[in-house]
Amino acid sequence: LTHSPYEPLQADTLADRLGGLPQMTARIGPPAQWRVSEIGDGNLNLVFIVEGAAGSVVVKQALPYARVVGESWPMSLDRSFFEQEALLRLGRRDPGRLPEIYYFDRHQAIQIMEHLRPHVILRKGLMAGERFPLMAGQLGRYLARTLFRGSDWAMETARRKADLALFAGNVELCGITEDLFFTDPFHDCARNSHSPGLDSAVAAIRADRELKLAALELKARFCGSAQTLLHGDLHTGSIMVCAADTRIIDAEFATYGPMGFDIGSLLANLWMAVFALPGLRPDDEAMPAYRGWILDTAETIWTTFAEEFTRLWHGERGGILGGRELFEDQADAIGSELALNTMLDGIWRDAVGFAGIEIHRRILGLAHIPEFETITDEARRAGCEYRALMAGRVLAVERGRLATIGQVRTLIARLE
Ligand code: ADP
Ligand code: MG
Ligand code: MG
Ligand code: MG
Structure with missing residues (x-):
């Protein structure tokens, strides 16, 4: 062979x-x-x-x-x-x-x-209205553990630099992310496509200077911040689930980048599922409750992430950025909390911004998602996509002002 x-x-x-x-x-x-x-x-x-x-x-x-x-x-x-x-x-x-x-x-x-079984691709499970009770906790902990343990908070210099150099070789796929996420959706690129009903929204987006500035800032953040080893393609098609178990597959886009990127990609795909459901299942009485479950799932992923990250902060902090010597060892627990909160605030802000970008590229760029694509009524589909884009704009542009995931929930509710 x-x-x-x-x-x-x-x-x-x-x-x-x-x-x-x-x-x-x-x-x-x-x-x-x-x-x-x-x-x-x-x-x-x-x-x-x-x-x-x-x-x-x-x-x-x-x-x-x-x-x-x-x-x-x-x-x-x-x-x-x-x-x-x-x-x-x-x-x-x-x-x-x-x-x-x-x-x-x-x-x-x-x-x-x-061979993962009886797992299904999460995206398909969400389109079928299935619930996975353990998934949010497992995903929140996965995010905290992989993002923390691959970062300067956990890794020592030699291994960290070697990994940074190794994954710098994944240029082709990283380059695809750079273009397809952060640039293509915001100009008239030949690889793009969108629903006919969105023509005027697309014209407005291409003329939206604030949004393009946000996309550029987030691109600079993605390219310039090597915080940790990312999965790099963590949408709901890269997760397989069953009642008891959650698995992550398809890590070929792995790259060093900001922690918020994996989190924002995942949350954006959950939020897009919420925007798509009224178009996919307009006559289903159980649909509103199911949308609530997806929103709860997104919230639990974030809160579990923050809890587990906090646990690792107190228990495993070491690596290049150091451990307890600046604060805990000098009886300054508050200093340690302040540094932790600064980290978590930055990760959240990045995640919100990247989620906004992910929404744009899935509706306007090359790679679309079946949640929207399978809505047969064209006008209905464009309506769902439009509302998602409106949310995506706020996420990208106002990422510094959306302090909690509860505020994102309110934003989504307001757009319905
Ligand atoms: P690609 O990089 O082409 O997207 P994926 O790794 O996402 O490939 O795999 C494509 C599909 O194959 C997945 O959506 C899933 O349905 C199936 N698949 C991949 N890995 C497994 C696995 N370990 N067990 C079961 N099904 C899998
Ligand atoms: Mg796939
Ligand atoms: Mg792949
Ligand atoms: Mg895949």
């Missing part, structure tokens, strides 16, 4: 190509009995489920181009290597929250990993 030239897997060649790997046969049994199905619903890569007599695994392989666009958009296979390196680190920082990796071949850009 490693010695043959790179070649994309196919459902009917997979058993031939991977059948000799003990990492496969030990787990799922002999290749003669494998059943292979391609399930990739993602934008970039091939994903297969391989079921054998003894179990099943997931095989993910990078293609040398972006699947969503085609061969005209070449993309380096190296993203698979960065995904692997990120999965290992994030998995160590919050054990059990990422799929277990069984095998990785850098040359073929193939990862073989735990």
Whole structure:
């Protein structure tokens, strides 16, 4: 495998190509009995489920181009290597929250990993009206643990600098984020598309200097602040859930950046689900209560994040930025609280701003989301998207004034 030239897997060649790997046969049994199905619903890569007599695994392989666009958009296979390196680190920082990796071949850009089941993609679960009682707590703790433990508050200099240098190599995907999030939606870029009903809103957005200044400031923050190792693509399509368990997948966009980026991406996708629901299920009486549940979930994610971050602050602070020597050791608990609160305030402000950007790029940019795309009535869809954009503008521009997540909830309610 490693010695043959790179070649994309196919459902009917997979058993031939991977059948000799003990990492496969030990787990799922002999290749003669494998059943292979391609399930990739993602934008970039091939994903297969391989079921054998003894179990099943997931095989993910990078293609040398972006699947969503085609061969005209070449993309380096190296993203698979960065995904692997990120999965290992994030998995160590919050054990059990990422799929277990069984095998990785850098040359073929193939990862073989735990088949998550009965998990579903969170985005699909939200569109189906499902509730996941443990998810918000698990996600809040995941965010605190990975963001804190990958930062200067936890890592010592040599390892931290080495990781910063390593992930600086993930330039191609990081460059995509820079353009697709922060610039494309705010000008007439050929990759963009939007609902016909939004033409005048889009014209207003492109003329909105305050909004463009906010997008530029947030872009500078994303590019210039290497606070921690981010997942980098933490939307509701990168989370798989079931009643008991929540997992994070698809870390190929991993990059050093500001902590608020992962948090803001996730919250924005929850808030967009809220904006989309009246369009998706206009006649469903249970819909308002379900929207309340999603808003509660967003709130619990943030409050759990802050609680867990506080716990780590008191219990694990060390690393480059130092531990207890400035404050606790000198009986100055208040100094430590002030530094912690400054951190949390900054993370919150960033998260709010990045959420506002995420909303814009999902409605105006290249990569749209099915919550809006599957609203069949065009006018209704444009209405849902418009309200989300109005919220997104306030989040981006007024990120310094929205001090609590309760205020975001009020903002969303006001737009209905
Ligand atoms: P892409 O980078 O192309 O977006 P993803 O890693 O998001 O690829 O995987 C695409 C889809 O494959 C996911 O949306 C999910 O449905 C499925 N998938 C990926 N990894 C797993 C896994 N470990 N277990 C079960 N399903 C998975
Ligand atoms: Mg994906
Ligand atoms: Mg996906
Ligand atoms: Mg991906």
